[in-house]
Amino acid sequence: MAEFxxxxxxxxxxxxxxxxxxxxxxxxxxxxxxxxxxxxxxxxVVRFSAADETRAREAARTMGDQLLxxxxxDDYAVELRAPARSVPR
Amino acid sequence: MAEFxxxxxxxxxxxxxxxxxxxxxxxxxxxxxxxxxxxxxxxxVVRFSAADETRAREAARTMGDQLLxxxxxDDYAVELRAPARSVPR
Numbered sequence: 001m002a003e004f005x006x007x008x009x010x011x012x013x014x015x016x017x018x019x020x021x022x023x024x025x026x027x028x029x030x031x032x033x034x035x036x037x038x039x040x041x042x043x044x045v046v047r048f049s050a051a052d053e054t055r056a057r058e059a060a061r062t063m064g065d066q067l068l069x070x071x072x073x074d075d076y077a078v079e080l081r082a083p084a085r086s087v088p089r
Numbered sequence: 090m091a092e093f094x095x096x097x098x099x100x101x102x103x104x105x106x107x108x109x110x111x112x113x114x115x116x117x118x119x120x121x122x123x124x125x126x127x128x129x130x131x132x133x134v135v136r137f138s139a140a141d142e143t144r145a146r147e148a149a150r151t152m153g154d155q156l157l158x159x160x161x162x163d164d165y166a167v168e169l170r171a172p173a174r175s176v177p178r
Contacts, residue, residue, distance in 0.1 A: 036138070
């Protein structure tokens, strides 16, 4: 088993409203920034073990599908790095 | 004025507890994954205008300092791309 670190980025789909992003847009404008749009998302840095890189990538996708993203409203992307030990967090 | 897209990644500092990450660790383990740790963070994709790249980078840092990150418990990193038009969101 090797260690991996996957960063899973979860963002609302482009056609889904993002009320938190809209609030931040308004707040940044009131601070004087010329902001067109803010979209918010979450990221999950998961350190885990898997047999090899193929299995690790598959596992990270399954985590996204089963737990981290809501497929109705979210898109997600996986960034995989190995070994996890070379990654600061 | 040129358009920019900055992605601002906000994460709890390494020494700060991350209860959401701990809950996700437990949930992923119960799904059968061999997970050592999960750290959660937020990302903000901000499309905005600035005079040039230096000003844009400065603006993105100020957004992080003044609004998006809590300097007591969060670290943040800025990724700047220009022009925003080449970026899908």
